Amino acid sequence: MSQHILTAVAWPYANGPRHIGHVSGFGVPSDVFSRYQRMAGNKVLMVSGTDEHGTPIQVQADKEGLTARQLADRYNRVIAEDLTALGLSYDLFTRTTTRNHYAVVQEIFRGLHNNGYVFPKTTLGAISPSTGRTLPDRYIEGTCPICGYDGARGDQCDNCGNQLDPVDLINPRSRINGETPKFVETEHFMLDLPAFADVLGTYLQAKQGEWRPNVLKFALNLLGDLQPRAITRDLDWGVPIPLDGWRDRSDKRLYVWFDAVIGYLSSSIEWARRSGDPDAWRAWWQNPDARGYYFMGKDNIVFHAEIWPALLYGYNGEGAKGGTPGSLGRLEVPSEVVSSEFLTMEGKKFSSSRSVVIYVRDFLERYSADALRYYIAVAGPENQDTDFTWSEFVNRNNGELVAAWGNLVNRSISMAAKNFGEIPPAVDLTDADHALLARSRAAFASVGAELGRSRFKNAINEAFDVVREANKYLAEQEPWKIKDDPARQGSILHVALQVVDDAKTLLTPFLPASSNKIYEMLGGSGVWSGMPELSEVDEDGGQAYPVISGSYNGAATWEHRPLQEGTRLAPPTPLFTKLDPKIVDEELARLAG
RNA sequence: GGGGCGGUAGCUCAGCCGGUCAGAGCAUCGGACUCAUAAUCCGUGGGUCGUGGGUUCAAGUCCCACCCGCCCUACCA
Numbered sequence A: 001m002s003q004h005i006l007t008a009v010a011w012p013y014a015n016g017p018r019h020i021g022h023v024s025g026f027g028v029p030s031d032v033f034s035r036y037q038r039m040a041g042n043k044v045l046m047v048s049g050t051d052e053h054g055t056p057i058q059v060q061a062d063k064e065g066l067t068a069r070q071l072a073d074r075y076n077r078v079i080a081e082d083l084t085a086l087g088l089s090y091d092l093f094t095r096t097t098t099r100n101h102y103a104v105v106q107e108i109f110r111g112l113h114n115n116g117y118v119f120p121k122t123t124l125g126a127i128s129p130s131t132g133r134t135l136p137d138r139y140i141e142g143t144c145p146i147c148g149y150d151g152a153r154g155d156q157c158d159n160c161g162n163q164l165d166p167v168d169l170i171n172p173r174s175r176i177n178g179e180t181p182k183f184v185e186t187e188h189f190m191l192d193l194p195a196f197a198d199v200l201g202t203y204l205q206a207k208q209g210e211w212r213p214n215v216l217k218f219a220l221n222l223l224g225d226l227q228p229r230a231i232t233r234d235l236d237w238g239v240p241i242p243l244d245g246w247r248d249r250s251d252k253r254l255y256v257w258f259d260a261v262i263g264y265l266s267s268s269i270e271w272a273r274r275s276g277d278p279d280a281w282r283a284w285w286q287n288p289d290a291r292g293y294y295f296m297g298k299d300n301i302v303f304h305a306e307i308w309p310a311l312l313y314g315y316n317g318e319g320a321k322g323g324t325p326g327s328l329g330r331l332e333v334p335s336e337v338v339s340s341e342f343l344t345m346e347g348k349k350f351s352s353s354r355s356v357v358i359y360v361r362d363f364l365e366r367y368s369a370d371a372l373r374y375y376i377a378v379a380g381p382e383n384q385d386t387d388f389t390w391s392e393f394v395n396r397n398n399g400e401l402v403a404a405w406g407n408l409v410n411r412s413i414s415m416a417a418k419n420f421g422e423i424p425p426a427v428d429l430t431d432a433d434h435a436l437l438a439r440s441r442a443a444f445a446s447v448g449a450e451l452g453r454s455r456f457k458n459a460i461n462e463a464f465d466v467v468r469e470a471n472k473y474l475a476e477q478e479p480w481k482i483k484d485d486p487a488r489q490g491s492i493l494h495v496a497l498q499v500v501d502d503a504k505t506l507l508t509p510f511l512p513a514s515s516n517k518i519y520e521m522l523g524g525s526g527v528w529s530g531m532p533e534l535s536e537v538d539e540d541g542g543q544a545y546p547v548i549s550g551s552y553n554g555a556a557t558w559e560h561r562p563l564q565e566g567t568r569l570a571p572p573t574p575l576f577t578k579l580d581p582k583i584v585d586e587e588l589a590r591l592a593g
Numbered sequence B: 001g002g003g004g005c006g007g008u009a010g011c012u013c014a015g016c017c018g019g020u021c022a023g024a025g026c027a028u029c030g031g032a033c034u035c036a037u038a039a040u041c042c043g044u045g046g047g048u049c050g051u052g053g054g055u056u057c058a059a060g061u062c063c064c065a066c067c068c069g070c071c072c073u074a075c076c077a
Helices: A020-039 A055-064 A068-085 A099-114 A193-205 A213-223 A256-275 A298-316 A360-366 A369-379 A390-419 A431-452 A456-477 A486-507 A512-521 A582-592
Strands: A004-009 A043-050 A092-095 A118-127 A140-143 A170-174 A182-191 A232-234 A252-254 A291-297 A336-340 A343-345 A386-388 A533-537 A545-549
Touching: A004 A020, A004 A256, A020 A043, A020 A068, A020 A291, A020 A336, A020 A343, A020 A360, A020 A369, A020 A386, A020 A431, A020 A456, A043 A068, A043 A256, A055 A068, A068 A092, A068 A360, A068 A533, A068 A545, A092 A256, A099 A118, A099 A256, A099 A298, A182 A232, A182 A298, A193 A213, A193 A298, A213 A298, A213 A336, A252 A256, A256 A298, A291 A298, A298 A336, A360 A369, A369 A386, A369 A390, A369 A456, A369 A512, A386 A390, A390 A456, A390 A486, A390 A512, A390 A582, A431 A456, A431 A486, A456 A486, A486 A512
Parallel strands: A004 A043, A004 A291, A043 A092, A291 A336, A343 A386
Antiparallel strands: A092 A545, A118 A182, A140 A170, A232 A252, A533 A545
16 A cells, blocks of 8 residues: 655755765665655655755855855755766755745744743854854864863864863864954753653654664663753854844854754655645645655764654644644654765775765766666665775676676577567476576565665665576576577576566666666666656746756556567667776776875 | 774675574686676685673573774764
8 A cells, every 4th residue: 555755865965065975875775765665656755955054164155255155056056966867866856045945944943932942042152253153163173171182173172082162172263264262152042852852752762673773772872861952053144043033133043953954844845836736745744654764874863863853843842841733733753764874985984175085976977877876785884884995896886787787688688689589478487487487576575675674785685686596597598509499498588588677677776777778678668767857946036946856656666567578679788887997096096186 | 981883704794582693795716608798607615703701501693891993972964
């Protein structure tokens, strides 16, 4: 039976282009999951966008001599183009600088405020004297009062590891421009997290055995020490605070993490409006039978397993202080938080400044999207940090994608095209034929079960087991030797092609572009698995911006589909490109340079 | 400092509630085959499952301590 599934994908921060570590965390896993769910007959709404507010963007903009908005515009476009090129099937990929987003964020804030879950508090904060903006702890450095180390940051000393308060630093200075920060009293709104301790505890306990253990343990552990948390900043780049006396102040804004997580909701609402049914989003957000899956890197667990549920409970009036839902109505909390670990690059942390990085754009200029998707799916940081190396990439690409899978497709279609020019009939099937056919048909249940649990490595490995079995079958049956018995030769090739078709279906969530090609090679018409498209939109004549969307209800379904004998076959062209091992050194040289 | 995750064959990794769990893929070596992007198939070697204790009839699999790597620590998204 069909279920509503919200795929909520972490919002990439628009202070620069995204690298392959980023997309291995949130991008590829969420897309594999969504494509599978659509094929399984579920109604998927996959949303995300660029996260464009906050100090880091302002700082980067200052550095480049741009306004924050100009910088955000630039990288919003770069990121949207890159994610489209990767084939990520967003129903809507938008941004946080839309009027719609501002309105939804302010509505959530008002709801929390009305229910008593946010309150003002005067705190001591560091600001930059020259700009008047909040200077985050991370941007302050000085001498550690504990160990005397001079490069200590405001929040923590890298030398002795102690947590610090920037007020205690000796000779504090701004890492941005070297000036001495001013510590001033400033009023901010706080989110009353302790008021959600009970409801969050109940919520998380119920996820026992369902979520990945690392996510759940981490979240449960945080419950022990919930403190009120500031949700506003001294900054002009962000969503205005929607209260009298605050609304028009240019120096106070909602803090970026507060507005960013609300993007899941605002983008769903924007999607509904663009689809022509402004209430359509409610089927995912106000339906107890709907499921919400959130995909992100491990650094984001606290925002998705703790703070976002708290915001929703607060808006619903379901925290310790009670209350009533706001004008949007009661909203559902996440069903599952799927967190990835981190990808490293040739043994080191990704670092743009030290050029230990490979941007999605650069990668896709030289290699195919499916090659990257394959690597991330089979060797990515699903359960633990994993290392990307160019030699491993070449090995996987050449040995698995090209030699095992691509070659199976190529040899099967090539032989059938050459000898029959069409899909030959299957007659008098042997035990071996039946065994292989049964193997690939059984894989729909096993691979599907793994995909439904977000166990992507298991899933793709089981799909590849089918590929290996098919290669073995051909080696044993030796159809190329059977010249005098066309019926038997044709039957073998029919079986091989059928299993190629099944495997193509099993691999579609991982390798949509090449699966579409196989679909066409085997006579399919129309679109198999839809690809995302970038288009320009605006809001009531406002500034145009790019969004990713697409029609993804193609022919692809998660099931065995019998091939039609007599379908014309043309000699195939290779699906994947074999890579010269020389590129390992070339790429390493590029990193070094 | 506190919390979390990981440490299994040369490499990348599977191993849920303890009892065919010592595995897969790749790489190595030997062989077969030629339909296919010299791809494929068969066979082979190799690990005291980070270290030291403990619980148990039985422990990569549970408990404790320690070593190493990584992440988070809520003003980095």
